[in-house]
Amino acid sequence: MSTIYSRIEHARTADAVTRQIEALILEGVLRDGDRLPGERELAAQMEVSRPILRDALKALEARGLLVTRQGGGTQVADVVGEVFAAPMRELIASHPKATADYLEYRREIEAVAAEMAARRATEADKALLSGIVARMKEVHSSGDPDAEAEIDVEFHNAVGECVHNFVLLHTLRSCYRLLAEGVFYSRARIYHLPGARDELLAQHGAIYEAIRDGDPGAARAAAVAHIAYVQEASAEAERTGEWERVAGLRLRHRSDAGAQQVKSRASRTKRSAAAGS
Template sequence: MTAQNARPDARFTAVRLGRVSRQVVEQFQRQLREGNLRPGDRLPPEREMAAQFGVGRNSVREALRELDLLGLVESRHGEGTFVSAPSPEALMTPFRAVIELSSTAAGTVMEFRRAFEPGVAALAATNLTDAGRDRLHAALTDFETRVTQGVTEVERADADFHLMTGHATENAAVIGVHTALYTLLRDVRSRVTSARYGPSDSAVAGHRLIYEAILARDPEAAAREMRAHLDDVSETLADFC
């Protein structure tokens, strides 16, 4: 993508009293939502932005650091600061340190999964396309084959099945959040080194039940099977944490 300066419509206004850097960040996010700033745009120099916001350059720098942490901007040496498209990995960055330091990380993530993923499965059943079905079937087959044969990367195949469930929703917002969740989940899984998979485990069998409910285009059954599956997974993780 060819870099270009921020569009004329991306106009910043003076901020009020309070934590000015936070107000700078909020204005930036609003300009993104309204389409006045887009990935690849070059931001004005710090001095110019400070004048537009009516704040000191230190406040602008603090805001840019926060935006960089959120994956919304990137600095290029000798070129300036550019708007970037946030990736799932960048979305999870602010939470990773908290998760890694938490003694209840696995339980916290599983609580979120139980609140979020049944709805994902239900939407997948509602919006299922032929392409979504084929991707989900391929992921299920890969997972079951790896479990049965006891080969490597079973956890990766497990995660891929859930990721394809998200993709089957055909909803860009759901796919983005779901992918970000599994980026974080990889970090948690790496701490549960003793977890094992077995063909007779109900948690393993849960994947097929979820698949069959989605394939039947039954949202209620898909949500129910996903919820039961995550309950099984939570019990397994509790045994190894």
């Protein structure tokens, strides 16, 4: 069975174990919530004694990089964290300009990420992206918007991993956490626009192909085109939603007015009949 952990070569100390796990977290190999192997298995993979491994894990837990949960083993802690505190997320979620600013930021940072990924992606990186795109096509065929939204975030995270820049990787992860939480805009509304799902799939494919082919210019252009489309689609979904809201108000108002008119006519007819008798 393959493993991401490697043998500690020279000084088999807790510090050496700590540095290896730190690097796996920093490089994005280990993500928030990932569970480490059991103590016996991990010690065997690293070829260190269990007391040494235990000391390393305790040190990492004390620093907030790992957490141990009852019945859940040892897991990577939430090291990415939140870009904004909850009150700020609630505030920006209610202001349309925040969505525009967020997408503008994504357009620029994703353009840089895609360009760098095309220059730096290894064969293993490309294989990972290829697998994600294959699953993206399968999910697309199923027509499940929630699953499409989930793999959308996974794809963009994987592009960030291809850059091999720690700061950019974790900045992007924080950015996509906001996307996954739906703070800025509803992707489900975009998916329901005519042709949007097919267009988004094609755009992700174009980004992947440019990275696969090692074409930085095409990768940047594909990333910019993708976010530009999301910007336009978000605005269109917002307009459509507003139109639907107003149309609903009109319909309700006119239905109420019509009912009132019918009621008034009935009342007048009743009074006239009473007067004639």
